[in-house]
Amino acid sequence: MILARDLTIEAGIRTLVTGASLSLQQGEKVGLVGRNGAGKTTLLRTLAGELEPASGHLARSGVIGYLSQESAVPELDNPDLSALERVLTARELGDLQVRIEETRRKMESEEGEGLDLLIRRFDRLNVEFETRGGYTAIAEAKRFAKSVGISNDDLDQPVATMSGGQRRRVELARVLFSETETLLLDEPTNHLDLDAKNWLMEFLADYQGGLLVISHDLELLDESITSVLALDDGRVEPFRGNYSYYLAEKDRRREQRIRERKHQDEKIARLEEGIRRFKGTTEKMAKRARSW
Ligand SMILES: Nc1ncnc2c1ncn2[C@@H]1O[C@H](COP(=O)(O)OP(=O)(O)OP(=O)(O)O)[C@@H](O)[C@H]1O
Ligand SMILES: [Mg+2]
Known part of the structure; x- marks a missing residue:
């Protein structure tokens, strides 16, 4: 859940948002609209906790998933991470999976006592992974990845070598796979083909948490949301309806x-x-x- 009261947001010397109040609760699906450069991304980043507001109150609770607008996705701690591992790390189990994979890689170059030790560790981690439902999670992560258009071959590729569009799809699969109470999505349909876009619209329409989405994709805003926040000249104005309703009501x-x-x-x-x-x-x- 996110509650914001009287937020003022500045970028450089410009004031982008003045006195914005909004709340995002379980089951609320909101589209954030406004012309290019209005400050939508900056507002979303502030709500996600990436930026500090210049003034006002911001309260956030529960797990929040944030997809940023840039295709230059965050720098990865581990450049060898495959796409599947990157998706999996959205849940705690993913770290375990990464440790298993690291142990497996080390086993390839060890021998003797060192290798015995690694094999024992590998077995132990695998048992833990299985008892915590790791294999079901892998199947689920693969389904998410496939739904947003990542092929099975691509899943094994290191994220670091992927194109901007591919990496962004991986980030989208990751944020949807993580168990969130709130989703903040900045242009999620960029780089998606029609099938993936249709799948995403259904996913978001069924999503039980709170959703705040920025999109130039009017179809998404008409199918998946129930209200609109319009950012205009630094002011946030609410509209209780989808994008078509917003246009007529505006x-x-x-x-x-x-x-x-x-x-x-x-x-x-x-x-x-x-x-x-x-x-x-x-x-x-x-x-x-x-x-x-
Ligand atoms: N850190 C910063 N320093 C200075 N100016 C910034 C900073 N971040 C953003 N801006 C400026 O603030 C304005 C709003 O940017 P923002 O990306 O939030 O707009 P937007 O509504 O998301 O636009 P778009 O629809 O193009 O994505 C832009 O003019 C941008 O250049
Ligand atoms: Mg933006």
Whole structure:
């Protein structure tokens, strides 16, 4: 869950967001929209805990999964990590899997007593992995990877050698595979083919946690979300409906604002006219009084 109150967010010398309040609870699916450079990514990064707001209150609880917009994915501690291992490390078991794989690699170059020791460690880790449901998790991780368009061959490739688009798909599979209460996704359909995109839309529509998603993909915003937050000129405005509803409601609100302004302008004009007349009358009276 995420609760933000009165957030002000700055980037360099610019204030991107002023006085934003929002909450993201279990089961809420929200699309964050706004024109290019409005500050959507910076707001999401702040909610994810990557950036500090200039002021305001931010409370976060539960496991939060964040997919960043850049295809330059975070530097990896271990450059040998395969795509499958990278996905698996989203859950605790993944670290165990990495330790098993490291032990296996070391076994290839050891002999004698050292090798016996490694074999015993390998067995022990494998038993632990199996009893903690590791093999089921691997099958699940593979399903996630396949769904976002990573082939079985690619799963064994080191992430470090992958193209930007491939790495981003790995990161998407990873964040969806992790057991999160909240998902913050920045342009998740970039680099996805149609099948993967359709799968993602269904996954997000069924997702039980809270979702905040930035996307230029209007179909995703119409199929998978239930409300919209519009970031415009530093202000965040909520709309209770999907993207189509937002478009219609935005125009309705704008027209209403124009009507209200016109109404107010007319009221001001009437008042000013009244004041002019009153002034005219008082001046006439003053003149008359002087001539008496
Ligand atoms: N660390 C920073 N220092 C200075 N300016 C920054 C910084 N980070 C972002 N900006 C600027 O802030 C503005 C908002 O950037 P941001 O990436 O949040 O927008 P966005 O709404 O996600 O845009 P897009 O739709 O193109 O992804 C941009 O003009 C960007 O250049
Ligand atoms: Mg952005």
